[in-house]
C-alpha cells in the first residue's frame with residue numbers, strides 16, 4: 001500500500017514537471033490559492049464525484065454573509081448519499097443535492113443566497129434553483145450545447161419574474177471543468193457516445209477537451225485519485241497546461 005502511494009506521488013509530481021514554463025503569463029496565471037472558497041469547495045465536490053465514479057460536477061450554496069451553508073455533488077452512478085440527497089439515478093445532480101437539503105424556513109433567505117456550480121445548471125437544476133427561490137447563480141463552464149438551461153431566462157415569463165442574477169461562464173474555471181468532464185466521458189461511455197458529447201463541448205472548449213484527452217491517455221486523474229489532497233496541485237497543473245496550449249494556438 002505504502003509503496004504504491006509513493007510510486008503514485010512520484011509519478012504525479014514527475015508529471016507536474018513535464019509542464020515547462022510554469023508562469024506562462026509572467027507569473028499572473030490563476031492558481032488554486034487565488035480561488036474564492038466557494039469555487040474551491042465546488043471543485044473539490046466535483047473532484048469527489050469523479051473519484052467516486054459519478055459525473056464530475058460540484059455545487060455549494062452561499063448565504064448573504066458569504067458563508068458556505070450547503071454542499072453537494074453529482075451522484076448519478078453511486079449507491080449511497082447522505083440523508084435527503086439522491087443517488088443512483090439520472091436526476092442525482094450536484095445542484096439537486098444542494099437544494100434537497102433545504103428546509104421550510106431556509107427559503108425565506110434564498111433570495112440573497114448564491115448557488116455555485118462547476119457546470120451550467122441543466123433544465124432540471126435550473127428549475128429547481130428557481131423553485132427554491134435562489135436568485136443568484138454562478139457557474140464555471142457553459143453547457144448550452146447540451147443540457148445547460150440558463151439561456152432561457154428571458155424567454156419564460158415566470159423565470160423572468162424571478163429577476164435572476166446569473167454569472168458565468170468563467171473562462172479558465174470552465175476549461176478545468178471540461179478537462180475533468182472529457183476524461184470522465186472517455187472513461188465511462190462507449191467511444192461513440194463519448195465522442196458525440198465531447199464534440200458538443202469542443203465547440204466552446206476546444207482546449208479543455210484537448211487537454212482532457214491528453215490527461216485521459218496519461219491516466220493522470222486516476223493517479224491523482226490516490227494522492228490525498230492532490231486536487232489543488234492538479235488544478236494548478238491543469239491551468240498551466242491550458243494556458244500553454246492556448247498560447248501555442250494563438251501564435
Ligand SMILES: [Zn+2]
Pocket residue numbers: 093094095121122123124125126
Ligand atoms: Zn442538473
